[in-house]
Amino acid sequence: MSLQDKYASLLDAAKNMGVANLSVAEQGGALHVSGTANSTADYDALWNMYSQIDPNMASGDLMMNIDIKADAGASLKVTTDSTNLNIRSVPSTEGEIVGKAAHNEVVTLVEKTDDSWWKIRTAAGEEGYAYAQYLSPM
Amino acid sequence: MNYKNIIPALMITGAIAVMTPSCSSKVPDATVKTNAEAVVTPGVTVEVKDGVVTLSGNVNNDADKASAETAVKNLDKKSGVKSVVNNIAVTPPPPPPPASVTTTLDAATQQKVMDGIKDIKGVTVTFTADKAVLTGEVSKADRMKIMQMLAAAKVKSDVSQLMDKK
Known part of the structure; x- marks a missing residue:
């Protein structure tokens, strides 16, 4: 079974959701899927499908590089488990902590520095880099 | 005339x-x-x-x-x-190679992965030439976070030693 068949329902769902710039390519034994989902809900739905199709996502045969549409100025919710999210001077945990955003606090996107680190600004005016995994576009 | x-x-x-x-x-x-x-x-x-x-x-x-x-x-x-x-x-040109994977794990990419799992307890990461190898025990939710974080950093992974928390 080809990987496109294995992940057919996920690929169909991505198309139906209108994932922008959707690109699907099979290379080096893995299916590479990239694009921009319209919402955090769409993103979560795609990841849930992935974990259902490939239990524990352990096969290593899908590289799902989907991000979520968010332009500068967008509101982001801090989605840590319960703790504060560190805001740092540079996009790395090596960076000095220049501020903190509370769990569930809403902050503003300044720029998507890269796929792992985004520059944000809190309501209190603290500005710096936070790990994108803990920020959900609203 | x-x-x-x-x-x-x-x-x-x-x-x-x-x-x-x-x-x-x-x-x-x-x-x-x-x-x-x-x-x-x-x-x-x-x-x-x-x-x-x-x-x-x-x-x-x-x-x-x-x-x-x-x-x-x-x-x-x-x-x-x-x-x-x-x-x-x-004949349309062939599609560009997929951008969703980093083939060589440079220090900056490794740092991104370590930054990402820093707050997830019970998991350690080591790196091979082109893969992040994760070991430990995780909850389903944390496993999802780890996979999403690796995808964002465009890193291939080996999670065969990453067990489910009982």
Whole structure:
């Protein structure tokens, strides 16, 4: 079974959701899927499908590089488990902590520095880099 | 009007009319080919027989196909082009290689992965040449976070030693 068949329902769902710039390519034994989902809900739905199709996502045969549409100025919710999210001077945990955003606090996107680190600004005016995994576009 | 004046005038006109096509047909096909090749884009092949230019080869899109034909048609009469047959095939370029994977794990990428799992307890990461190898025990939710974080950092992973928390 080809990987496109294995992940057919996920690929169909991505198309139906209108994932922008959707690109699907099979290379080096893995299916590479990239694009921009319209919402955090769409993103979560795609990841849930992935974990259902490939239990524990352990096969290593899908590289799902989907991000979520968010332009500068967008509101982001801090989605840590319960703790504060560190805001740092540079996009790395090596960076000095220049501020903190509370769990569930809403902050503003300044720029998507890269796929792992985004520059944000809190309501209190603290500005710096936070790990994108803990920020959900609203 | 004086007929004596009209007759030589008609003769000259006639001579020009006869000469013009005979002039252009004298351009050797090899020269026509050179003239046409000078104005088409690379990838387009030019063949000429009796002044009829046949274009073939491959281009990326319809616009390039049309512009090659137009360029040859727009050559002036002296170039010897009588007509153009456009047999160019349009083949879209292959898609760019997927951007969703980093093949060499440089220090900055490794740092991103370590930054990402820093707050997830019970998991350690080591790196092979092209993969992040994760070991430990995680909850379903944390496993999802780890996979999302690896995807964002465009890192291939080996999670065969990453167990479910009981």
